[in-house]
Amino acid sequence: MTRPQPADDRALWLARADAAWSALARRTFVGCGGRRWVREPSHVRAVALWPFSQVLHAGVSAAAPETAVLLRALESYRRGSAYAERPRGRRRYYDDNAWVGLALLERGHVAEAARLLAFLRQGSVPQADGSIGVLWAEGGESLHACSTGSTGLVALRLAAATEVERTARVGLARGCTSFLEGLLDADGLVADNRQADGSVDPAVYTYNQALLIGLLVGLGREGEAVAVARHVVAAFDPVRLWAHPPAFNAILVRELLRLDAARPDAGLRAWCTEYLSRVWSEARDPVTGLFTGGGIGHYDAGVVLDHAALTGAMAALASAGAPDPGHTPP
DSSP: OOOOOOHHHHHHHHHHHHHHHHHHHHHHEEEETTEEEEBOTTOOSBOOHHHHHHHHHHHHHTTOTTHHHHHHHHGGGEETTEEOSSTTOOOOBHHHHHHHHHHHHHHTOHHHHHHHHHHHHHTEEEOTTSOEEEBSBTTOOOEEHHHHHHHHHHHHHHHHHOSTTHHHHHHHHHHHHHHHHHTBOTTSOBEEEEOTTSOEEEEEOHHHHHHHHHHHHHTTOHHHHHHHHHHHHHHSOHHHHHHSOHHHHHHHHHHHHHHHHHOGGGOHHHHHHHHHHHIIIIIBOTTTOOBOOTTOOOSSSOSHHHHHHHHHHHHHHHHTTSOOTTOOOO
16 A cells, blocks of 8 residues: 655656756766766766666656666676776676666666676575575676665566566576575665675675565565564664765665655655655755765765666655555565
């Protein structure tokens, strides 16, 4: 059961997402005619695929008119059946391609997402306990929560979009979910990765929690998803959350809103709204319109990734309350 969002709240967040998108496009889109690319302000080189994936996701979520141009720009990263870290690059990361796949699914590009899932399967490594971990990069050895969870979500949301290979895709999603559950620490939070020697990197990031929440929701395990969400909210108090990379928090917001659509009694939308309201009021630079102020955390020295991800989260909040077509538990 979903809860409709008040029209004035929807209009407010639509306007904010639109303004945030306009600031991003104005400051980071360059090129002319049909050839465009995204770069950091005052830079020339195109951004890496990871931040580009979040720009694409924000464009899709905000229904931006530039989305078609971004899809053409995506082809500059193309290497074989998937996408490289940089235009004309060679190294391909599994999580980068999964983020692109999720954005394409939001746009309804099922065939393209299925092509990427075939690539993601190449990095999927079955474990002795029946779980499935996914390599971070081609040629790597470590199995990361971000690549595993995002691969699982692509598989699960493809299974919701089409009956083609549905059983196999749900099976992959279940295996990825089990791997993430195997990374849960004593505080009920997903650790970052498992190295080739079996050791676990205990670092905790909000987007890894988001991926487990999204998988549990998609598999119809909303109660367990709420429990994970409670652990995240308890662990990330306002100070820690504000200092954490906004791109990670934005992905968490997106998945919490999906959970809220299934379990509005959990009160998670209010938590998401509080965080994004603070972003708007404290982090938004009055001159550039970019979310760089107020001492907000950052992923790296750039602004594209964090700002784009937050824009997508605001667009998701604007549409929160509508039934989620991707939520069809097997």
